[in-house]
Amino acid sequence: MIISSLLDTDLYKFTMMQAVLHQYPAATVQYRFKCRTAGIDLARFVDEISEQIDGLCRLRFTPQELDYLRGLRFIRADFVDFLGLFHLDRKYLRLQPAASGELELVIEGPWLHTILFEVPLLAIINEVWFRNTSQPDWEEGERRLQHKIQRLRALPDAEACAIADYGTRRRYSADWHARLLPQLRDRLGAQFVGTSNVLWAMRYGLTPMGTMAHEWLQAFQALGPRLRDSQAAAFEGWAREYRGDLGIALSDVVGLDAFLRDFDMYFCKLFDGMRQDSGDPVGWGERVIAHLAANRTDPRSKTLVFSDGLDVDKVEQLYRHFRGRCRLAFGIGTHLTNDLGPTPLQIVIKMTRCNGQPVAKLSDSPGKSMCDDPGYVRYLRQVFELPPEPADS
Incomplete structure (x- = not known):
């Protein structure tokens, strides 16, 4: 299997997940996959990707892994205890090929139970693509x-x-x-x-x-404060969780x-x-x-x-x-x-909704913004006093 451990992910997934457990355990979210590289037919590998996802969802944290997490100064004992019971559940994920050759991949469910999907899913899709389309020049x-x-x-x-x-x-x-x-x-x-x-x-x-990652601040657009105050509220929430650490x-x-x-x-x-x-x-x-x-x-x-x-x-x-x-x-x-010769893929999984409401990242780079509701993007720009940008999508 491509992913052999639930620790095979980025640290900020755990730091955000701990804050979600303590502050917003009932929040629900939606994430969507997008391949920004033109002309890539990922759909033909959907069965292999799906098999790898099944393997990912069978994984559990081992005692050694939990002990390692417990030893990090900013990880709390109750969070490690929760991870001892945790697994990724396939019911929160929808994967199917699209006619264009793209993958339609949507993750939807409790934030606490879906937050760890992103990084291993991207690593799986990436490795399946390269093992089928290239020979590595080690x-x-x-x-x-x-x-x-x-x-x-x-x-x-x-x-x-x-x-x-x-x-x-x-x-x-x-x-x-x-x-x-x-x-x-x-x-x-x-x-x-x-x-x-x-x-x-x-x-x-x-x-x-x-x-922290973008999703932490995006989620606060729908978690209760005024939209204009959402960014400051996200930083306050982070400081409340980590008290000056991280x-x-x-x-x-x-x-x-x-x-x-x-x-x-x-x-x-x-x-x-x-x-x-x-x-x-x-x-x-x-x-x-x-x-x-x-x-x-x-x-x-x-x-x-x-x-x-x-x-x-x-x-x-x-x-x-x-x-x-x-x-x-x-x-x-x-x-x-990923610098062995073949051209890397530009693939992302981004949060698009929280608690049933659209959320968005308004990037400083054209083409990196991602939202499924153009009307919300226009409103978000207005609230934060930003000029309109036709490239937002």
Whole structure:
């Protein structure tokens, strides 16, 4: 099976899931799959994907895995006890081929019981596609990996350029992912700060990395506060759960302008930093640094995390531009875990509804927004004082 452990997912799924258990255990949600790469016929592999999903739904957390989670400082005992009873249930998932060759994949049910589907489903779809459509060139993959490591090590004051693996969902395969991480650990040393993947963190003695994803802030659009207050309420809810731990805030759920309006001096001082996941990274960093300074917060005490489609060229550019002005961290995904020759897929699973109401991400990058209700997108833009964007869908 492609997924052999429920820990084979990103840490922020567990951190969000714990907060859902404690704060919104009755919330219901809907997620939808989308392949952004044109001309990809995933439907022909629907039976193989479905078989892998059946295997995923048979998995349970092992005692060793639960003990590992229990040892993380921010994971509470009651959440681990809940995970001891947990499994992914196929009844919350609808999978069928569409006439266009796309997959129609919808996840719908209690947020608490569906939140862990996203990452392993994307990893399954990705690996099924590549095992059926390509032959891996392991030697070329190794050559490219070593070249990246050499370039990262050659940066001035390299340990200040913190590198993390964020590549689970779009990796070439689980085997390749497991093969490259020990090399990053051993050759980059302290410069390699960890991985988002909890299973590999446990197996290879790495630090699991991650805080929140877009769905945490999207859900608050339907969880009770005024829509205009939803982003601030999501940050308040996070702080209530983690009391200053896991303090990297995501900045692009309704665009940077709206984020900066909501991220006032209280949040600037409370959170450890911000993460960039769409738009122009240099412009984003300059505006965030200026915002911190304007709110009486020393940017050099905060971490700017860049994670939007990074490769080594972008890491080097951003590191040289911002070095010494703030703390820097870079979450590299596909460029590490799926760079063996074949073109990676751009596939996502996004929350589209919560408690029966539409929710949306309004990305700073064209084409990354996703919502099934264009009327709601227009309303969301109006509420957050954003200009209309015809590309939203």
